[in-house]
Amino acid sequence: MLTRFAPAPTGWLHLGHVLNAEYVWGAGVGVLLRIEDHDRERCRPEYDAGILADLDWLGYRYQLPVVRQSERDAVYLDAAATLRAQGLVYACDCTRARLAEARQTSEAIELRYDGHCRDRGLPLTGAAVGWRVRMDAGVEHFVDGLLGPQTQDPSAQCGDLLIRDRLGNWTYQFVAAVDDFRQGIDLVIRGVDLLASTGRQIRLARLLGRAVAPEFRHHPLVMKSAGQKLSKSDRDTGIRDLRARGWTPEQVRTAVRSAESTGDRENR
Numbered sequence: 001m002l003t004r005f006a007p008a009p010t011g012w013l014h015l016g017h018v019l020n021a022e023y024v025w026g027a028g029v030g031v032l033l034r035i036e037d038h039d040r041e042r043c044r045p046e047y048d049a050g051i052l053a054d055l056d057w058l059g060y061r062y063q064l065p066v067v068r069q070s071e072r073d074a075v076y077l078d079a080a081a082t083l084r085a086q087g088l089v090y091a092c093d094c095t096r097a098r099l100a101e102a103r104q105t106s107e108a109i110e111l112r113y114d115g116h117c118r119d120r121g122l123p124l125t126g127a128a129v130g131w132r133v134r135m136d137a138g139v140e141h142f143v144d145g146l147l148g149p150q151t152q153d154p155s156a157q158c159g160d161l162l163i164r165d166r167l168g169n170w171t172y173q174f175v176a177a178v179d180d181f182r183q184g185i186d187l188v189i190r191g192v193d194l195l196a197s198t199g200r201q202i203r204l205a206r207l208l209g210r211a212v213a214p215e216f217r218h219h220p221l222v223m224k225s226a227g228q229k230l231s232k233s234d235r236d237t238g239i240r241d242l243r244a245r246g247w248t249p250e251q252v253r254t255a256v257r258s259a260e261s262t263g264d265r266e267n268r
Ligand code: GLU
Pocket: 006, 007, 008, 036, 176, 189, 190, 194, 268
């Protein structure tokens, strides 16, 4: 089996990552390191370098080469072509403001796209258009390795999925599904905050030709109280800060493992 560790270089490595790493490396299978730098606006090279240095320091060993999504444009274009050949991709020029306005109920957990541009026939090559994939109604079933049986309907949750934004950045949902497929990942281990993404990623992968979905395991997040105990400061859960304060790698890893209990959620 093959799994992956997939941080986005939009910040430093923190305790949430280390908890994920404990689950990922704890699975006892091969691990690829995938740097999820698909969003050019939010990623920074110093975070990328810092994440690698902190992983090294913590002692997590991964298979080479390190894969960066920013270098895989050809792979994503090819995957998008597979979807286009099935007539599933269309251009969308909706702004965030219009989408927020069209929001059906204020309690909706996430913004569901209302299909506004589905049949407008806008050219995919136009300026400032995103690309969306038609999500037909229908449920995806999977058995989470930690949470048990799950049922999700992507068309009801998110509607037609954005795979490329209006600036030309590939979206997380798309590149994660493409890479998990193309890299032969058959075990995906991540925080429960991404649980709602799984049905749509399974759907996308099937549309791309993936016959068997990976196994998914969604684990609890690092709790805020634990983070506070570890760092005595709300924001200061960066590994590099703990390191600068004299923590050893073993202390960090042990602390994260034992901290995984009760308290408030901390953002990943
Ligand atoms: N890059 C994502 C994150 O840092 C993880 C994606 C995934 O594991 O599917 O939250």
